[in-house]
Amino acid sequence: MPWDLTLTDLPDLAWGAALLGTGGGGDPYLGKALAADSLAAAGGPVQFLDPEELPEDALVVTAAMMGAPTVVVEKLPNGKEAALALRALERHLGRPVTATMPAECGGMNSMVPLISAAQLGLPVVDADGMGRAFPELSMTTFGASGLPGSPMAIADEQGSVAVVDAGPDNRRLESLARALAVSMGASAWMALYPMSGADVRRTAVPRTVSTALELGRAVREARESHRDPFAALRETLPRTVYRHGTVVFSGKVVDVDRRTTDGFARGRAAIAADGTGSAEGACELVFQNENLLARIDGRTVAVVPDLVTVLHAESGQPVTTEALSFGQRVRVFVISAPDRLCTPEALAAFGPRAFGLDEDYRPATLVP
Amino acid sequence: MPWDLTLTDLPDLAWGAALLGTGGGGDPYLGKALAADSLAAAGGPVQFLDPEELPEDALVVTAAMMGAPTVVVEKLPNGKEAALALRALERHLGRPVTATMPAECGGMNSMVPLISAAQLGLPVVDADGMGRAFPELSMTTFGASGLPGSPMAIADEQGSVAVVDAGPDNRRLESLARALAVSMGASAWMALYPMSGADVRRTAVPRTVSTALELGRAVREARESHRDPFAALRETLPRTVYRHGTVVFSGKVVDVDRRTTDGFARGRAAIAADGTGSAEGACELVFQNENLLARIDGRTVAVVPDLVTVLHAESGQPVTTEALSFGQRVRVFVISAPDRLCTPEALAAFGPRAFGLDEDYRPATLVP
Numbered sequence: 001m002p003w004d005l006t007l008t009d010l011p012d013l014a015w016g017a018a019l020l021g022t023g024g025g026g027d028p029y030l031g032k033a034l035a036a037d038s039l040a041a042a043g044g045p046v047q048f049l050d051p052e053e054l055p056e057d058a059l060v061v062t063a064a065m066m067g068a069p070t071v072v073v074e075k076l077p078n079g080k081e082a083a084l085a086l087r088a089l090e091r092h093l094g095r096p097v098t099a100t101m102p103a104e105c106g107g108m109n110s111m112v113p114l115i116s117a118a119q120l121g122l123p124v125v126d127a128d129g130m131g132r133a134f135p136e137l138s139m140t141t142f143g144a145s146g147l148p149g150s151p152m153a154i155a156d157e158q159g160s161v162a163v164v165d166a167g168p169d170n171r172r173l174e175s176l177a178r179a180l181a182v183s184m185g186a187s188a189w190m191a192l193y194p195m196s197g198a199d200v201r202r203t204a205v206p207r208t209v210s211t212a213l214e215l216g217r218a219v220r221e222a223r224e225s226h227r228d229p230f231a232a233l234r235e236t237l238p239r240t241v242y243r244h245g246t247v248v249f250s251g252k253v254v255d256v257d258r259r260t261t262d263g264f265a266r267g268r269a270a271i272a273a274d275g276t277g278s279a280e281g282a283c284e285l286v287f288q289n290e291n292l293l294a295r296i297d298g299r300t301v302a303v304v305p306d307l308v309t310v311l312h313a314e315s316g317q318p319v320t321t322e323a324l325s326f327g328q329r330v331r332v333f334v335i336s337a338p339d340r341l342c343t344p345e346a347l348a349a350f351g352p353r354a355f356g357l358d359e360d361y362r363p364a365t366l367v368p
Numbered sequence: 369m370p371w372d373l374t375l376t377d378l379p380d381l382a383w384g385a386a387l388l389g390t391g392g393g394g395d396p397y398l399g400k401a402l403a404a405d406s407l408a409a410a411g412g413p414v415q416f417l418d419p420e421e422l423p424e425d426a427l428v429v430t431a432a433m434m435g436a437p438t439v440v441v442e443k444l445p446n447g448k449e450a451a452l453a454l455r456a457l458e459r460h461l462g463r464p465v466t467a468t469m470p471a472e473c474g475g476m477n478s479m480v481p482l483i484s485a486a487q488l489g490l491p492v493v494d495a496d497g498m499g500r501a502f503p504e505l506s507m508t509t510f511g512a513s514g515l516p517g518s519p520m521a522i523a524d525e526q527g528s529v530a531v532v533d534a535g536p537d538n539r540r541l542e543s544l545a546r547a548l549a550v551s552m553g554a555s556a557w558m559a560l561y562p563m564s565g566a567d568v569r570r571t572a573v574p575r576t577v578s579t580a581l582e583l584g585r586a587v588r589e590a591r592e593s594h595r596d597p598f599a600a601l602r603e604t605l606p607r608t609v610y611r612h613g614t615v616v617f618s619g620k621v622v623d624v625d626r627r628t629t630d631g632f633a634r635g636r637a638a639i640a641a642d643g644t645g646s647a648e649g650a651c652e653l654v655f656q657n658e659n660l661l662a663r664i665d666g667r668t669v670a671v672v673p674d675l676v677t678v679l680h681a682e683s684g685q686p687v688t689t690e691a692l693s694f695g696q697r698v699r700v701f702v703i704s705a706p707d708r709l710c711t712p713e714a715l716a717a718f719g720p721r722a723f724g725l726d727e728d729y730r731p732a733t734l735v736p
Contacts, residue, residue, distance in 0.1 A: 162532040172528055179551030183544050
């Protein structure tokens with residue numbers, strides 16, 4: 001059944017989306033603020049559709065922001081970029097868009113479709129193409145299932161807009177989009193992966209927006225009633241496509257090695273046990289925009305596409321890989337990847353070796 | 369009256385276009401070869417229209433290649449890129465293109481519209497937007513007259529194509545196109561500056577293709593009958609929009625300082641007098657892709673937008689700024705800029721100061 005997302009849902013959604021964003025997916029504060037502006041201006045809720053409710057021949061277009069989150073905070077968007085990109089793609093395709101959909105989960109990218117949907121009076125599909133965040137727009141369940149990201153529209157805050165078609169080659173599309181995003185000032189807004197309702201059902205990770213909302217709500221309610229928020233997450237996840245999740249390490253960030261190469265924030269973080277968790281020793285995280293891998297005392301406990309998120313021990317806020325810094329007291333929370341991220345095609349596109357990690361994917365052992 | 373350009377005209381056109389290309393505008397050999405292929409495949413001539421013959425509401429789209437000529441020779445085009453870009457722009461505009469037109473003069477860029485015109489059965493307008501070559505696509509008489517280069521289509525040899533709209537901002541369009549061209553592998557093919565027949569008449573430099581052809585023919589015929597080819601040029605130019613031209617220096621290249629910065633080939637060349645010309649002393653050339661300035665013994669004798677071309681003393685072939693090298697015996701030929709390059713708006717867009725040269729434009733003194 002269609003359901004409405006209102007202004008008051010945004011904080012819970014932002015929290016859950018940042019958790020599923022695994023350290024990436026954009027700045028939650030800015031994403032929430034932009035979505036709040038659009039919902040307030042629209043004067044009403046945004047309608048969400050379950051993938052099962054889409055007509056076979058619906059035209060669904062995903063939405064995402066590309067670029068350095070640090071830049072977005074300094075070069076403020078005008079709020080109309082996502083809608084400009086969507087309309088440009090619609091015009092190129094020559095038929096009206098039925099609904100928009102997030103391309104990935106994340107503090108910013110779960111919000112982008114809300115912004116354009118509120119402005120244009122469109123519904124949003126409760127699903128996405130990653131079930132988490134990934135650093136490249138070719139790394140989607142859509143692409144792993146053979147769908148092209150092309151044609152794609154990309155727009156900036158000055159009103160420049162481009163429609164790019166790389167045919168079936170999603171990696172080339174990624175490189176053309178990234179060149180434009182850099183030239184647009186390191187942040188740009190996209191409409192891409194145009195697909196049918198049947199394609200959404202066949203390829204998307206379903207119900208990730210309602211899941212993010214539910215996880216955010218569960219944690220908030222646990223905090224408000226002085227219950228353990230991590231227990232609330234553990235209890236909620238089995239009712240979702242994610243099934244399992246648990247804290248694998250608690251400690252203090254003692255080292256962060258981060259460098260920006262080829263437009264990505266790559267690096268490692270070391271966390272030393274502080275005695276509050278069950279684990280002893282040291283935890284190492286490897287990231288490329290998103291967290292890719294968690295090792296405890298040299299043993300891999302979780303690797304991409306499983307979700308590794310770092311949470312502030314006190315505030316419980318997800319910490320993006322850009323915000324990781326020395327001295328933070330954190331918990332490392334691991335969530336099992338939905339089935340659609342674990343097919344052979346999916347693992348070829350965004351399994352450990354796609355990131356240059358020398359290991360095979362083995363599902364994290366998380367049964368409580 | 370419409371006139372036909374045939375296969376046998378290509379060598380003369382290539383020579384004249386390279387002369388007007390002032391050291392840039394792309395590789396004459398490759399341009400000629402691609403145009404010859406297309407004309408041969410079409411099995412007939414390409415029709416040229418005088419700007420005065422265009423209907424007021426004709427839709428004219430200019431064509432150009434962007435990128436490093438050195439790369440084009442290594443990453444060979446498939447020959448269909450220019451037509452792909454033209455068709456993408458036509459589709460975006462939603463109406464058929466009446467004719468194509470060169471964006472600039474040059475060994476490659478005078479040929480690009482021939483390629484797509486032969487393939488698509490379109491006529492070419494005998495005019496262009498520079499009357500020479502310039503390093504940026506915002507540096508056109510079209511742009512100086514207030515016409516937008518947007519929307520623009522850009523395509524590569526893999527079949528990727530993008531339509532870019534930067535509104536009225538031609539410098540932003542240039543930077544987005546250059547980012548795409550670099551990402552496409554440092555060479556890409558464009559359709560841009562869509563305009564009406566009335567716009568062509570109001571803003572283009574007229575009859576530059578027929579002029580290039582006429583200059584090439586005059587020089588060839590002079591050589592064949594053992595007359596002075598430079599005298600032939602001097603006699604032909606007054607019948608064109610260029611009016612005057614003459615050899616200002618003869619000598620040997622004794623130094624070339626060339627570096628590639630920001631995607632441009634910038635530098636200087638020094639030529640020492642060899643006693644064959646009237647001038648003594650030394651000639652210095654300053655270039656950015658194209659030759660911008662010629663000084664003799666420290667005194668500026670020609671500066672952009674006047675045309676400065678270097679010709680091989682023996683072969684009489686125009687030498688591109690990339691091909692300048694120590695020991696070449698050359699002549700420096702200067703041609704006065706057509707009126708449309710010398711308006712205040714034009715000089716603001718591509719006069720000496722637009723290239724960071726600390727002088728004002730003063731027309732070269734060339735009356736024979």
